[in-house]
Amino acid sequence: xxxxxxxxxxxxxxxxxxxxxxxxxxxxxxxxxxxxxxxxxxxxxxxxxxxxxxxxxxxxxxxxxxxxxxxxxxxxxxxxxxxxxxxxxxxxxxxxxxxxxxxxxxxxxxxxxxxxxxxxxxxxxxxxxxxxxxxxxxxxxxxxxxxxxxxxxxxxxxxxxxxxxxxxxxxxxxxxxxxxxxxxxxxxxxxxxxxxxxxxxxxxxxxxxxxxxxxxxxxxxxxxxxxxxxxxxxxxxxxxxxxxxxxxxxxxxxxxxxxxxxxxxxxxxxxxxxxxxx
Numbered sequence: 001x002x003x004x005x006x007x008x009x010x011x012x013x014x015x016x017x018x019x020x021x022x023x024x025x026x027x028x029x030x031x032x033x034x035x036x037x038x039x040x041x042x043x044x045x046x047x048x049x050x051x052x053x054x055x056x057x058x059x060x061x062x063x064x065x066x067x068x069x070x071x072x073x074x075x076x077x078x079x080x081x082x083x084x085x086x087x088x089x090x091x092x093x094x095x096x097x098x099x100x101x102x103x104x105x106x107x108x109x110x111x112x113x114x115x116x117x118x119x120x121x122x123x124x125x126x127x128x129x130x131x132x133x134x135x136x137x138x139x140x141x142x143x144x145x146x147x148x149x150x151x152x153x154x155x156x157x158x159x160x161x162x163x164x165x166x167x168x169x170x171x172x173x174x175x176x177x178x179x180x181x182x183x184x185x186x187x188x189x190x191x192x193x194x195x196x197x198x199x200x201x202x203x204x205x206x207x208x209x210x211x212x213x214x215x216x217x218x219x220x221x222x223x224x225x226x227x228x229x230x231x232x233x234x235x236x237x238x239x240x241x242x243x244x245x246x247x248x249x250x251x252x253x254x255x256x257x258x259x260x261x262x263x264x265x266x267x268x269x270x271x272x273x274x275x276x277x278x
Contacts, residue, residue, distance in 0.1 A: 023079040028273055029071040029264075033227030034088045036064040037147065038072075039114075039122050043080025045072045049110075059119065061112040067227060083126050087144060095179075103148070106157040118150060173198040173205065174212045178220070185225050186248045191217060225249060226262045233271040240267050 029048070042058045049062075049070040056062070058081075064070055074080050092100040114122070125143055128136055151157060177194050191202070194217065198205055210216055215223065225247045232243040241252050244267075249255035259267050 023081065025074045025077075025079055027070075027072040027082070029069055030270075030274065031067050031069045031227070031230070032064070032086055033066055033224070033231055034086055035066060036062075037085040037087075037112075037122075038062045038064060038070075039083040039085075039119065040072075041081040041083060041119075041123060043078060044075045045080050046075050047072050054111075061114050061119075061122075063108045063110055063112055067223070083122055085122070085125075085144070091141060091144060102152075106159055108151060109156045109158075112151065112156055113154070114147075114150065118146065121146070173200060174209050177205075177209070177217075178213075181221055181224060185221065185228060186246055188250070189221060189248070221248075222258050223262055226259050229255070229259060229267065230263070230270065230274075233267060234274040240271075243267070 038061065040056050040058055040060045040062075044055065044057050047054045047056050047062065047070065049064065049068055055075065062070075072080075072082070089100065089103055092103050094100065095104075121143060125136075125139060128139060133139070176197050180194065180197055181189065195202060195205060200208070206216065209220075213220055229243050229247045229249075232238055232247065233240075236243075238246070240255075244252050244255035247255075249258070256266055259270070263270055265273070
């Protein structure tokens, strides 16, 4: 993994990264707090995602949303080859950047069609990273913009439109709170502190937050903290206690209990599992 990523695992500083496993039989069930482009270069696999199983052959690219649990298993008892490009949407700039505004306004197709030259570049970038090519980070950004330029030009997305003004206002208030949580998840967040960011009563905001996210505030905060902890466990060498404290959990026992609720394993088990995946 990139040392820059390991040393700066913060939402505003995440750089795109590339993982590659040239030979593997299984990618265990896991999720990321960021987006992922997964390219099956060679082999036939079963993809488990969003409660569904899909048969995929070499040449397919999958777009995976943050927090989506996914798993890949060889269907031929032979090793398959894949490349994974993991990134945070901050690469498109802040909330006012036109690129970021457009990215936030679309729903990208799950399965994407790339021309051969783009698939080849996908794989080449993995090799460039492995040999430590100078300026690799620049090539990462350039590649992602090539990818999304292709997605947009070939219309492999759907526009997300919100018609009712009241719904827009509700989602705007929820988004403000979510962005505040994502920037301050390592701090001790109180409900009153978050409520002050909106113009709603406690009961009304609880309702619209649950309607929008499917979770209450505590559930969302815990889930996001666990996702950030997953990144730390996967990409750094910090110990479990240090990671718990840095992701807003003041008690290691509470951290372990909440982590297991969301990930179906202990933090240590997840750390060992992801090292095997890489």
